Amino acid sequence: MVKPGKFYEEPIDSYLPHVGNHGYRVSRYELDLTYKVHGNRLSGKASVTAVTTEIRAKFAFDLSQSLSVSKVSVNGARPAKYTHQQGKLTITPAHAIPAGGALSVTVQYAGTPKPIRSLWGEVGWEELTEGALVASQPNGAASWFPCDDHPGSKASYRISITTDSPYYALANGALVRKQVRASHTTWVYEQTEPMASYLATIQIGPYERRHVDNGAVPMHAVLPQRLRTAFEHDFGRQPQMMETFVRLFGPYPFEDYTVVVTDDELEIPIEAQGISVFGANHCDGRRSAERLVAHELAHQWFGNSLTLGSWRDIWLHEGFACYAEWLWSENSGGPSAQEIATQAHRNLTGLPYDVLLGDPGPELMFDDRVYKRGALTLHALRTTLGDEAFFDLLRQWTAKHRHGTVTTEEFTDLAAHYTDRSLRPLWDAWLFQKAMP
Missing domain, CATH: 2.60.40.1730 (tricorn interacting facor f3 domain)
Known part of the structure; x- marks a missing residue:
């Protein structure tokens, strides 16, 4: 209810109704x-x-x-x-x-x-x-x-x-x-x-900056000296990861990439534009966080270059970054995306069906089921299109909207150009129904 005499404006985003402003760009x-x-x-x-x-x-x-x-x-x-x-x-x-x-x-x-x-x-x-x-x-x-x-x-x-x-x-x-x-x-x-x-x-922080790789994309690390040896092992495959993602997703969208490792422990890693931030606990000398290293790197394409215009489309960030974890596994000698997807599907079928991927609501938008179901949606699309068309689609997606703002509708519309069959049943089942397909 609006108080008498108070001017009311539509929220820019219903998930965060008090954030964002009208009247300027x-x-x-x-x-x-x-x-x-x-x-x-x-x-x-x-x-x-x-x-x-x-x-x-x-x-x-x-x-x-x-x-x-x-x-x-x-x-x-x-x-x-x-x-x-x-x-x-x-x-x-x-x-x-x-x-x-x-x-x-x-x-x-x-x-x-x-x-x-x-x-x-x-x-x-x-x-x-x-x-x-x-x-x-x-x-x-x-x-x-x-x-x-x-x-x-x-x-x-x-x-x-x-x-x-x-x-x-x-x-x-x-x-x-x-x-x-x-x-x-x-x-x-x-x-x-x-x-x-x-x-x-x-x-x-009490950090030193190190050069990590001289490849096509300069890569750096900013971290405490005490974590240097563990970092070299845990993050040692980042150059290969970058090469893989450039091949699958298209050119890296920024000038360089820097990983920060804080001296403190962090619950989860954090992405920023051109930068990913990990805690000391993600640098343990056993590569136990390599899945997350891939996830945060993928966000440079999906989230930072291509940024959602509405938080309801969060799967365009997290589903894609989660699927990038599976793609890295597949391309680095680990389980295939199909094997990981089969296990993820099995896990999700044992959880409540109360998440609508295409509009999860503010309370659930960072729920792990959004990440996994988003990745499964992409795997279902890949299975439908075939590898050549699927990865052509991803590269076209990142090129067309480089440094821009994106919506689910734009992605589904673009995907339609890569097949003669209707993708509507796939989108309805994965994005707009709560039951697991």
Whole structure:
């Protein structure tokens, strides 16, 4: 129910009704941040460049209440009026901006960043024993900068982070400048390819950077020195993994790939654009997490380059990344995708049939059954099309929507071009019915 006199707007995404904003499209974020490791103190200036899509009296950005705003300006004018309540920074420009007009907003803020509590646990900025990490899926970006925190809102980024000199600081994109000033070091990264806000990240810790591979795609590792030997074994097949996925999925979509291993243990690995983050527990010298290494690498294609426009389509990320695990097994001397699919199907038939893959609902969108059923859907499609057509489809899918936003309907429409028979029964059975086919 809407309170009298309160303006109501349709949510951008029903799964996260309070996240994302109307009235503009962001093209670029420039973040100048200073972080004190001891004390977990963040101060920043965010410059957001956007184009308005309609005439509005006010514009809103997502920003956690853990951060206090001290100054806002719009289009270079004197300080603008703003309110900051319930995770929304609402700005009132001094003058109306026409539709299609430039919207340049600068926000100065500071505070003790904290993860945002969500249905899926705490997401966003997380303090480590010595340093910090950012893991924002699906709505944690607002824990560290003002943004339009929706996956369909993709922009370029420049991220500058100044922190204590003993620590290594990593963000998305290419390191374009590093400046050491006695006790502080400034690291400046440029991410030119469009990126969703939840994929933006900062990783700070007592790390060293290592070159991993000189192949077609440069690969690096950022990790504590103590884990170096275990890493070389556990992640040693990444170059072959990259070659396999490039062959199956098409060209790697970014300039390079970096794996971070934190000094702390992490419950699950995390993907960011051009970066994957693992915990020390995933680096045990026994390759016990290699399945996850493949999964996170595959997300660079499925999730980071091709990003869902609506969270209901989460299977386009997780089903594809899960199937990539099976493909890596098949291509590296392990069980075939058919063998793994048979076991996965057997396992799922013993679980409740209460997940609709094509629209799982916010509570279940990160349920393991979405991952496995999504992978099984792709295996069923592969069985139907045959290998040649199936992998041609995947390569066309990643090429056509490179650095873009995707929907389930776009994938099913594209798949229809690879067979003379109707795929509707397959999609109905796997995506839009709860029972296991």
